[in-house]
Amino acid sequence: NAGVTQTPKFRILKIGQSMTLQCTQDMNHNYMYWYRQDPGMGLKLIYYSVGAGITDKGEVLNGYNVSRSTTEDFPLRLELAAPSQTSVYFCASSYPPAGSFRLSAEKLFFGSGTQLSVL
Amino acid sequence: DQQVKQNSPSLSVQEGRISILNCDYTNSMFDYFLWYKKYPAEGPTFLISISSIKDKNEDGRFTVFLNKSAKHLSLHIVPSQPGDSAVYFCAAGGNDMRFGAGTRLTVKP
Numbered sequence: 001n002a003g004v005t006q007t008p009k010f011r012i013l014k015i016g017q018s019m020t021l022q023c024t025q026d027m028n029h030n031y032m033y034w035y036r037q038d039p040g041m042g043l044k045l046i047y048y049s050v051g052a053g054i055t056d057k058g059e060v061l062n063g064y065n066v067s068r069s070t071t072e073d074f075p076l077r078l079e080l081a082a083p084s085q086t087s088v089y090f091c092a093s094s095y096p097p098a099g100s101f102r103l104s105a106e107k108l109f110f111g112s113g114t115q116l117s118v119l
Numbered sequence: 120d121q122q123v124k125q126n127s128p129s130l131s132v133q134e135g136r137i138s139i140l141n142c143d144y145t146n147s148m149f150d151y152f153l154w155y156k157k158y159p160a161e162g163p164t165f166l167i168s169i170s171s172i173k174d175k176n177e178d179g180r181f182t183v184f185l186n187k188s189a190k191h192l193s194l195h196i197v198p199s200q201p202g203d204s205a206v207y208f209c210a211a212g213g214n215d216m217r218f219g220a221g222t223r224l225t226v227k228p
Contacts, residue, residue, distance in 0.1 A: 004162070006162075035218075040128075040220055042121070042208065042217065042218030042220045042221070043210075044218075045215065058215070090163070092162070107165035107168065108165065108216075109165075110162030111162050112160065112161050112162045113160075113161075113162055
């Protein structure tokens with residue numbers, strides 16, 4: 001059981017380049033998330049999805065896009081990379097939280113992260 | 120705005136002693152709290168959680184305490200083991216989830 005798999009593990013981009021961070025999970029989780037972690041800071045939510053075809057923004061507003069065509073996959077697209085996007089990116093998934101919809105699920109299952117540098 | 124703060128970037132303890140990791144939050148709407156553990160080159164993994172209706176939750180060597188009036192939670196690890204050396208993140212959930220910056224725990228043999 002692989003859990004949440006992210007690729008690539010490391011990437012260096014030049015300013016203005018674009019790339020897609022891949023994320024796939026095999027736990028049949030409805031909810032998926034993308035976070036970034038900057039040095040000395042907590043994880044910040046970029047985008048989340050509550051199911052195939054449904055996505056919404058988190059607290060990081062600009063510079064990213066996502067799609068969710070299947071339950072398993074949740075790729076994150078960076079267009080026109082900027083140095084401010086240098087960070088470690090984590091994909092995560094979860095079961096739906098009990099009760100009414102909330103982003104604060106019981107627990108998240110994380111991938112191993114992608115270290116991205118934009119130079 | 121950092122709604123969840125872990126004010127100690129690092130903590131070092133001797134094997135067999137207690138490790139206490141602290142976390143403070145500002146938003147009184149948070150009603151669910153979690154601790155995650157992260158080893159280098161891995162993603163965070165869930166460790167233990169607590170609902171705001173409780174003030175304590177135990178799981179083996181790990182206990183989380185919640186003081187709602189002080190908006191403070193702590194993770195106790197007893198006894199600490201070298202394999203516990205990792206970065207520990209607290210997270211608080213309400214309408215969304217906010218994470219602290221983490222505390223690096225080193226347990227010395």
